[in-house]
Amino acid sequence: MSGHSKWSTIKRKKGAADAKRGKIFSRMSKEITVAVKEGGGSDPEGNPRLRMAIQNAKGVNMPKDNIERAIKKGIGGEANSYIEQTFEGYGPFGVAVFVECLTDNQNRTVQEVRAAFTKNDGSLGTNGSLEFIFDRKGVFTLPVREEMDIEELELELIDGGADELTIEEDYLTVLCALENFGNLNKKFEELNLETENAELQRIPNNTKTVNDEEFQKVMKLIDTLEDNDDVQQVWHNLEVGEGQEELLN
Structure with a gap:
């Protein structure tokens, strides 16, 4: 998994650079709009796809106005059918x-x-x-904080379905099987841990x-x-x- 771990770091760095150019914001907006139209409405509590899209948008510091605009676009039916x-x-x-x-x-x-x-x-x-070549897995990333008890956290996340935890450059990356993605996302919510990014990735x-x-x-x-x-x-x-x-x- 060394290649994946390194690429996670690269994606974060490139993501930060892309965000400055607005490219990643447009992709996040599209995902939010589609999540509203196809994922079950504009309430994040009842729409897991939207909740995750908003969470990921916040992870790249997307402005609140952009997020709300993308939601309204989905509600209003202005969005193209993707x-x-x-x-x-x-x-x-x-x-x-x-x-x-x-x-x-x-x-x-x-x-x-x-x-x-x-x-x-x-x-x-x-x-x-x-x-x-590729396996589809759930991948969660979040910054490591001083107050975290990593050993205790690892036990909690394994209980939630995690398969692997790695720490690199003060970031915790957690992997799980495709079928455990939803359960592990709920586990993070139960632990009041806000991930910077949560998505299904294709891992080589x-x-x-x-x-x-x-x-x-x-x-x-x-x-x-x-x-x-x-x-x-x-x-x-x-x-x-x-x-x-x-x-x-």
Whole structure:
């Protein structure tokens, strides 16, 4: 899991940078709006998908006004009808790449995602072609605080369905099986612990290592995909090597 742990750190750093440019805010807004329309209304207490979307938006310091505007958009029916769409393929040097989208125009999204792969020496595969590489797991991250009793917390979270806990750079990352995601989220609420991020991630069970030059080429594809307005998440099995974090700056 070292590759995943390192990538969690990278995603936080990149997330902070993306938030400054407003890109991650637009993705959060879309998820909130869709959660209202499809997840069971505008009350977070009765709509788990919305509750989690708001929680994640707060985790990246999205302004309250933006959150409320996205909720109203879902209530008012102003939002486009979004379709969830996924793509699987390989980037340069055999790195597996899984793309999750929310789109109101599937043809446009297919064309743009295919172009991103083609222009960056990648190739799209068929749906299901990467099933053997990625496992879908629940992932929760939150900052470690001085008052936390980590050993006691670990026992509580295991009781709630956690499989693995890791601490890196003062952040606690908790993993669980897909089927335990809801229960573990409730456990955090019972413990009055507000997570900075809670989501279902596609975790690679094997990773690829590349040199610095190759790393930058793979990241160019990933950045191109993440810059697409229809793309919500990009997962991959690239191992972030020592010193390669600096190449993201």
